[in-house]
Amino acid sequence: MSESLFVSSSTALTLMWQRLKQNPLSFAALCVIVLIATAAIFAPLVAPYAPDATDATAALESPSWRHPLGTDEYGRDQLSRIIFAARVDLVVAFAATLIAVTIGGLLGAILGYSRGWADMVAMRAVDALMAFPAFVLAMGITAGLGNSTTNVAIAISITQIPAYLRLTRGEMLRLREMEYADAARTVGNPTWRIVLIHLLPNCLPPLIVQATLATGFALLTMASLSFIGLGIQPPQSEWGVMAAEGASQIVTGEWWLFLFPGLAIMISVLAFNLVGDGLRDLLDPRMRGVR
Amino acid sequence: MVRAVDSVSFDVAPGETLGLVGESGCGKSTVARCLVRLLDPTGGSIRYAGKEIATLDPHALKPFRRDIQMVFQDPTASLNPRLSVRSMVEEALMLHTKYAPKERRARVEELMHEVGLGRDLLDRYPHELSGGQRQRVNIARAIATNPRFVVLDEPTSALDVSLRSRAILLLENLREHHGLSYLFISHDLATVKYLASRVAVMYLGSIVELSDTRDLFAKPLHPYTRALLAAVPVPDPDAKRDDFALAGEIPSPIDVAPGCRLRGRCPLAKPVCAERPPLKEVAPGRFVACHLASELDA
């Protein structure tokens, strides 16, 4: 019955999509995300230059028609670097979110459904983890694991797992008492089917909202890690890395090197937050209105 | 600790409908949930076809799940909003039979036909159905594996008048065709009278009267049964009414006095009622838990 799981969550998504279209701000934000993602996917076609193509004759040029966002000290085109950087930034943000949703959602569902001593222990651990500053935690993990792209994604996902775990567990505590959960037990479903097929899909709407908001936060965390030198390493193009490089040039007047990567971060994070807020508003009175 | 249900005993014969009536908080739903093992009874035994099932672990219970099913009270809350009608009805077959997918599909369509629903509804979701249709899906799910015994927990109380009568006829029809046994739980005495051949009346966790339906409605022996019957509004302005009523409201099961649980409210109470009356047979097949039953019968 995996197909019914798929069908049902896709109806929830269609519904979200229909309602999102009625909220202009969130819809615009979604368009921005799609635009950035498309540019990232087709970066070689979209970007005017290669991201690492140096040009000693065009070093530190301010924005012009040839280089709309200017160039850096090696003459690399800022616009092209920002477009290519979107690949790293979005992939890491999405990957971190996906790992965190999957692990947090599954663990939360199991713990919430079983309500045993494991649940007690896990929830205290979650409390401890959440009391610890997320950014410091991410710093510690990357420092420990070494700063490859994969490790950055893992570090960020670990900081986010507790939020999903707590959310899913809370939903599960409510859902396990629903009459349809009883009906599923009476029909003779084994526990794993009740959790995975019957109840977990009903946790999806709040999880999707949380995931959307958290993707923006994951992106911000990664850029910050890179900014302080713990995340992605230069010369790879990444917004945080670029902003860090640009920051040192501000005093000498090359403002564009800091401003544009910073704007890219801000616009993406804002877009994710607006979409997430929009989804939350749509789902808040649960989806009862359409029943 | 609250004794929600206290020493309740009854049996249901093959092909029979036993009505279980009582007001909210009397423990009738708790009894239902114990029978399908959604709750584990603290003590006592539940035997199905001679085998003890009250203490079976979930694994050993599985074959019985096929034979013992339940229809829940709220047709909306008992359907999973994210599953299609097809997947809910098909699920029981998938879990309990070795049908090939094609046979399963054929059986699902047959079930839909049996409960009076069109095949076109199979790919709908619960929110796309009306209340009456939802309850039919619940019934289809419950009878999918050809169970022998179905617990019906107020299956008609959430339905509108015209839908209610159709659901009643459907249930009666299914019982006749498949030789089902029902435990029909309801606070609606008129429906119980229509469907059940015997009726058990519960008050504060105990059965106070158990009798053939005809006798019970013709002459209730327990004061509680009598008061319950007298309270049912009858759609006939000229009906002779019994104005027998109890004092006050149902007390909380936490603070019941010793002795007969109805003592504080019963207008007929006597000193002897300070002792708890056992459920005893006053006529063949007729059980009453009241010291005064023989006087009342006269």
Added chain:
Amino acid sequence: MTELLNISDLTVHFQINQGAIEAVDHINLTIRRGEVLGLVGESGSGKSVTSFAILRLIRPPGRVVSGNVQFDGVDLGSLTEEEMRRIRGAKIAMVSQSPRTALNPVLTVGKQISRLLMLHAGLSAREAEKRMLEMLRLVRIPAPEKRANQYPHQLSGGMCQRVMIAMALATSPELLLADEPTTGLDVSIAAKILDLLRELSARTGAAIMLVTHDLGVVAEICDRVAVMHAGQVVECAPMRELFHNPAHPYTKALVRSIPRVDRDVVLEPIPGSVPSLVNPPPGCRYAGRCEWVSDRCRVSRPPLVEAAPGHVVACYGFEEHRDAN
């Protein structure tokens, strides 16, 4: 008895994407002083919408399309919102189906009633308190001094409904709109609430419009009955007359469709279902379910005609089938 409330030609529509739901369609009803009028029908028949329309509580997408409601000689449609507010609660009160949600969960029930008294009857705090306790006693709440200090969640469903009735009667209304007041209550509690309503109506002279789907409740306390189907009043008669000589096929079908405790019956569900009220066909809205249907029923709506003194029915076929029960 004189007329207290007169509804004429009332039509209420609810606008949805597919068109207008014609929830109440040109109905006429009168309620006389001191009587209990039952409004009966399946869900979707427009019973509750009618009572909301009386109180002018129809909110968008709902809209009163036509008709007027005269209360005590005053056209309620002509009043300002402020004047209407003074009528609601004071002269026309409402008791709803879900007493627990209708009560404020953070105020003790005593406070809720005395506030209402201070607001509508202009009593001082002390007088209001005294009158509040009288009201609780009137609706037979045991130990009213204790109960007054409790919050709604501490009371049973039956007690909450008594409190609702006490609130409704606190300002001595002339009309009480009771919307399924006993639905969801246990039988013995429901019976006591009905007794209470009947007795209070007799004592205070308030008229009651009782919205219900339960014919048993009707036989229990109503003086007259109006039967609604798909937004229209199809029959209206004194209660006994309605049970003895039902004229409309829907009324007859309704009686035959319920199991009863007082006799053995063969259940006959009402055929079909309530028709869609979005762009319903012209003619009788029961035509699609009716065993007597003729061509005429499908093209024009039967008017309410007198079948017996005080007994009106909207059916072209009833004369012909008068004795065929």
